[in-house]
Amino acid sequence: MMSSWALADQCPSGQYFVSAYSRDSYYRQDGTFVKATNVDAHCRTYNFSSPLKLKFEDQMPQGWPYQLDLFKKWTTIEKRDVKKALDSLPKRLRDLGEIKIYRAVKSSFPNNHASSGPDDSVIVLYDSAKKFGYKQALAHEMSHVLFSKLSADEKEEYYSFSDWKQNRGSFYTKRNDFSESDGSLFPEEDFANNVEHVVIKNGSSVNRRISDYLKLLLGLKNEK
Amino acid sequence: MRNKIKILFVFLLTASCTHEKINDNTQSEWGLINKIESEKWNEGKIISWLGAPNDIHENEKQNLKYLIYDYPKSNHQKWSFEISNKGELRNITFLPNSSNRNDFSSEQLSSKWTGCVKQKSTDNSQHFIRYTYSLECGEKHKAYMNKIGEVTSISIEI
Secondary structure: OHHHHHHHOOOOOOEEEEOOEEEOOEEOOOOOEEOOEEEOOEEEEOOOOEEEEEEEOOOOOOOOOOOOOOEOOOOHHHHHHHHHHHHOOOHHHHOEEEEEEEEEOOOOOOOOOEEEEHHHOEEEEOOOHHHHOHHHHHHHHHHHHHHHHOOHHHHHHHHHHHOEEEEOOEEEEOOOOOOOHHHHOOHHHHHHHHHHHHHHHOOOOOOHHHHHHHHHHOOOOOOO | OHHHHHHHHHHHHHHHHHHHHHHHHHOHHHHHHHHHHHHOOEHHHHHHHHOOOOEEEEEOOOOEEEEEEEOOOOOOEEEEEEEEOOOEEEEEEEOOOOOOHHHHOHHHHHHHOOOEEEEEEEEOOOOEOEEEEEEEEOOOEEEEEOOOOOEEEEEEEO
């Protein structure tokens, strides 16, 4: 594990750490036989990375389930401030392709400044997001989008570092240290809270092992 | 001539055994899953075969426990066996990884299990919309997938 962490610290920008694993022999679809092997820990290129393409929208997103949300138009200043906040995020958290971003008055969830439909790359910012901080709100919601774009292997790496287990498709953890209390509900929320804290507060409230892993995933240790 | 026949026989025998071993390796995961399911292994049999679990999670509310086994090198989760308070196996959860994901594609599952239908369910209970993608193959077989169709786990009811 010590040698793996040493390698993990050396992954270049645009790549992330993959733990060692054993691969059984198998036949490729074209019939080629591949013998069993041990794959050492290594760095791998991110599964998804595409320059940010921001689309400001004014109407309720199609199929939006939170029907009580009142949507409104963006002001020029708000658009400017949101772009500035996104530009200040780590590249890995920013380059997630097309993001449709909406503006609404107030969330139906108490003390909630932003919502998202991660699989559809949709983010909604409410009035309170400005006072909360656009950068922090967007760090959280963009983390949800990033998590949705992680491959199965990338997610398994996070689950391993953050001690999430699965049974019958449901997730649970024995951990009792969460950067935010609702992180105990789902690994996606745990991920988004932890990334938010790593980006905004340098991970001071985040389990050290998870914080170090997320900094690698986000390229923060190598970012100049 | 007799020696040549002996050599040929030994060669054919070796080739046959090697081929069988290769097939065992490529199909070992499915072989074990099918064996556990069809023979309805209990807690004792699972532990005697796979060794002590890497972790045990107690679900006190439902009087269940989960035996967790990890892939040896990566420490990523590989199995979860749901065990009743009588030591009976209730559910097998298996998580493919890079080493065997080709054997657990949705196409492979649809060919091994019958009546498979893709489903997508929505959870709006949080401030973010949470979709669950699954392949439902009758009452006892289910696979969970991610947005791009990779199978992330399979769940088998016993």
